[in-house]
Amino acid sequence: MKESKISVLIADDNKEFCNILNDYLLSQRDIVVTGIAKDGLEALKLIEEKQPDLVVLDIIMPHLDGLGVLERINSLGLEKTPRVIVLSAVGQDKITQRAITLGADYYVVKPFDMDVFTERIRQMFNSTISEEPTNSKPTISVVEGSKSED
Template identity: 55%
Template sequence: MNKPIRIVIADDNRELIEVLKSYLQSQDDMQLLGVAYHGNEALEVIYRELPDVLVLDIIMPHLDGIGVLEKLQFEKQRPRVIVLSAFGQEAIIQRIVSLGADYYMLKPFDLDTLGKRIRQLGDEPMYISSFGMSSPQSTIAQAVDMPAKSTVKNLEEEVTKVIYQMGVPAHVKGYQYLRDAIVSVIQEVSLIGAVTKELYPLIADKYQTTPTRAERAIRHAIELAWDRGNIDFINKFFGYSINTERGKPTSSEFIAMVAEKLRM
């Protein structure tokens, strides 16, 4: 029998980590060596355990996933890397690719697909070249674009349905602002990387207000959904239980997560 694939998970979402732990521990050909909740802790576990595969979140405190990849880039012995993220911005994906990640998976994701990617990487040994560690067939899992036939009206209807079901009150200004922000990000992914400079001014211009007021209204709408909304629907929509202890997501995180889920 082949040795199990040795895995480390790094993600600050404790609920998601518990889901991943349960899944990996149920797989006979996989061994979970440890978990980390921020980038610096991830590096400590990696250097100590020397895993075969690292499942890495991008948005983490202290040191983010890109920072972890930068630290690992020129190590003589490093794991294969599967990056998990709610962000599908092309510039971020390109940066992750340049730092040697093997797969890029958008949250929320299918656990069986993750397992398949881990097995593929476990079957492809790393080797050392003059440019650092690489593999014969490194592959980046790209984001799935929204079909071209989807119209703005269809998008607005779909986003409206989702945020209403989450519990965002339709009477607050932030309801319309949040809806339009999500639609805008679906149509132009790069906006999520320029929320303050481009997205909020775009919404403000449409509704003849200021970017600061647009941002506050969106934040208020998200807080209402998180505090008083339909948590069961939110859990179901994102594909796993949200971590209430972690606190509310930032406005940009929430917009990105909803947009990416609908784009898929």
């Protein structure tokens, strides 16, 4: 039986962050990065073209922000709607709630631990990469890195 890889699209305007995340995800045996978008409009185009399993979506991007991308994903008429992990440097409750309402599966506050992040990805798709019985209830969580007190 061929093990399928989780296809991921990264959408973030921070080129350095995209490169770090791309390199890390590419080192994983069960994840493949199918595209990187630098703004929301490019993200929508790549979502339509590549039809990834997962979109890692930054909230603050030029041309169209992450919330705008979430609003438009549902109107694309895709065969399969991708799962979405929203990234943000801010953990504001209103933004978090809006992202979840618009269909985000997880909301992750930067900086975050890459190992925990990839584990969350695997948990989202564990029915395709694990033979263990799963609890199929949708899960929403916030992964936070260490914060400094200002």
